[in-house]
Amino acid sequence: MTGEFALIRRYFHPPTRHTLLAGGDDAALIVPQMAHELALSTDLLVGGQHFFPDMDPHRLGQKAAAVNLSDMAAMGATPRWVLLGLTLSSFQESWVAAFSQGFRKILDAHEVDWVGGDTTAGPLALAVTIIGEVPDGQALRRSGAHAGEDIWVSGTLGDAALGLDWRLGRCPDLAPAARDFALERFECPTPRVALGQALRPLASAAIDISDGLLADLGHLLTASGVGAQLELARIPTSAAQPSGPTDSDWQRRVLQGGEDYELCFTAPSSRRSQLEALGRAGTVVLTRIGRVTAAPEERFIQDEKGQSVAVSWRGYDHFAGAA
Ligand SMILES: Nc1ncnc2c1ncn2[C@@H]1O[C@H](COP(=O)(O)OP(=O)(O)OP(=O)(O)O)[C@@H](O)[C@H]1O
Ligand SMILES: Cc1ncc(C[n+]2csc(CCOP(=O)(O)O)c2C)c(N)n1
Numbered sequence: 001m002t003g004e005f006a007l008i009r010r011y012f013h014p015p016t017r018h019t020l021l022a023g024g025d026d027a028a029l030i031v032p033q034m035a036h037e038l039a040l041s042t043d044l045l046v047g048g049q050h051f052f053p054d055m056d057p058h059r060l061g062q063k064a065a066a067v068n069l070s071d072m073a074a075m076g077a078t079p080r081w082v083l084l085g086l087t088l089s090s091f092q093e094s095w096v097a098a099f100s101q102g103f104r105k106i107l108d109a110h111e112v113d114w115v116g117g118d119t120t121a122g123p124l125a126l127a128v129t130i131i132g133e134v135p136d137g138q139a140l141r142r143s144g145a146h147a148g149e150d151i152w153v154s155g156t157l158g159d160a161a162l163g164l165d166w167r168l169g170r171c172p173d174l175a176p177a178a179r180d181f182a183l184e185r186f187e188c189p190t191p192r193v194a195l196g197q198a199l200r201p202l203a204s205a206a207i208d209i210s211d212g213l214l215a216d217l218g219h220l221l222t223a224s225g226v227g228a229q230l231e232l233a234r235i236p237t238s239a240a241q242p243s244g245p246t247d248s249d250w251q252r253r254v255l256q257g258g259e260d261y262e263l264c265f266t267a268p269s270s271r272r273s274q275l276e277a278l279g280r281a282g283t284v285v286l287t288r289i290g291r292v293t294a295a296p297e298e299r300f301i302q303d304e305k306g307q308s309v310a311v312s313w314r315g316y317d318h319f320a321g322a323a
């Protein structure tokens with residue numbers, strides 16, 4: 001095939017901002033800031049598992065960047081460098097160009113340098129490694145929650161699952177505006193990077209919601225050795241949801257649906273007014289949805305009458321299918 005290396009150089013070696021050596025050597029060289037820790041994370045996106053193989057490549061590029069930035073947000077880290085591993089069944093220049101533009105669009109918005117990667121033939125799949133920086137000792141972890149603290153979530157939940165439902169033909173009657181909004185949330189999630197950094201002095205623990213609110217909050221609770229009581233009526237949803245909290249599809253999308261890439265975090269009640277102000281001043285709403293309890297095994301959701309809502313706290317599982 002003509003010029004495959006030239007195409008890789010053209011589309012996959014953009015200029016960098018804060019990198020000693022990128023793109024073209026056997027490894028990239030980076031220089032971390034003094035008094036900072038590095039935060040490292042890898043995410044796979046596999047055709048047919050994480051995205052429909054006919055997905056618009058520009059949007060796929062955006063999503064690949066966004067889901068990795070979301071892990072940096074969850075740690076309170078500033079994302080700085082990425083590496084992209086890519087397998088392609090064929091090297092089509094138009095696809096590669098659109099993918100690369102989408103990937104770069106999100107990276108550029110966050111001033112992240114694309115410093116290297118690897119490209120081979122194979123079934124369409126991506127592996128993105130991201131490296132961020134966080135001031136010494138200030139990273140948000142899953143393990144810092146304490147009994148008595150509040151549980152918060154950013155944005156609205158269940159939108160991405162609604163977009164996936166629509167793609168799967170599970171809710172054909174969705175109004176066009178709701179459908180477009182849900183598809184946008186499913187295919188182009190917004191990583192809450194600025195929020196994650198702003199939470200460093202305020203939150204005690206954090207996680208991003210990739211596998212569903214209950215599953216991911218469950219990981220945080222397990223890591224912290226605590227329990228939770230949630231209030232169903234407080235869970236924030238968008239106007240796109242075609243049904244309400246008593247509907248099992250609503251519960252599946254909002255409580256168990258993944259890929260909203262919102263942040264779920266805990267904070268002492270003394271931080272409430274600061275978090276409310278942060279929510280008002282920022283680009284994303286913050287909602288208090290419950291509280292942390294001392295019993296490590298407690299997983300309780302109450303409806304408006306105070307009754308327990310029976311719903312599984314399991315989320316998306318690649319080896320078991322959707323929850
Ligand atoms: N193949 C692997 N090798 C080493 N560690 C792994 C591997 N797979 C997962 N892990 C680790 O397990 C932990 C949970 O991984 P997971 O991928 O579920 O993260 P997540 O942020 O919850 O989800 P997402 O994939 O949506 O980012 C992470 O600390 C991750 O580094
Ligand atoms: C074609 C297609 N089928 C199903 C889904 C749903 N889905 C896939 S992975 C995942 C959780 C996050 O993954 P991970 O934990 O690996 O980051 C979800 C909710 C999709 N996006 N595309």
Ligand SMILES: [Mg+2]
Binds near residue numbers: 070071207208210
């Ligand atoms: Mg995560």
